[in-house]
Amino acid sequence: MAEGQVPPEGQNLDIDLPPELENGVYANFAVVHHTPHEITIDFCQLGTTPVSPGETPKAKVVSRVHIAPTFAMPLLQAISTNVGKLEDTLRYQSEEGREGGQG
Numbered sequence: 001m002a003e004g005q006v007p008p009e010g011q012n013l014d015i016d017l018p019p020e021l022e023n024g025v026y027a028n029f030a031v032v033h034h035t036p037h038e039i040t041i042d043f044c045q046l047g048t049t050p051v052s053p054g055e056t057p058k059a060k061v062v063s064r065v066h067i068a069p070t071f072a073m074p075l076l077q078a079i080s081t082n083v084g085k086l087e088d089t090l091r092y093q094s095e096e097g098r099e100g101g102q103g
Helices: 069-101
Strands: 031-035 039-046 057-068
Touching: 031 069
Parallel strands: none
Antiparallel strands: 031 039, 039 057
């Protein structure tokens, strides 16, 4: 499969996750930049410690990912779909909690 392509709908894909990547990394900030040939996303950890006046906050890059421009829209769609599902789950849990507290 060429770079930036996703498998056709309904087709299975075996994903190999090396043990050293299983834990992943935490990021609470991202910087996105591009060239005509690739999009780069720097995932960062932005410190939660308050900074002094005049001091510039620091962000540490924990992972840099390069993607093909043709993969940007499928990635955005996948993120949007998953965030929507998460919001639905949280809304359902919140409604269940309110109903359980009544009576």
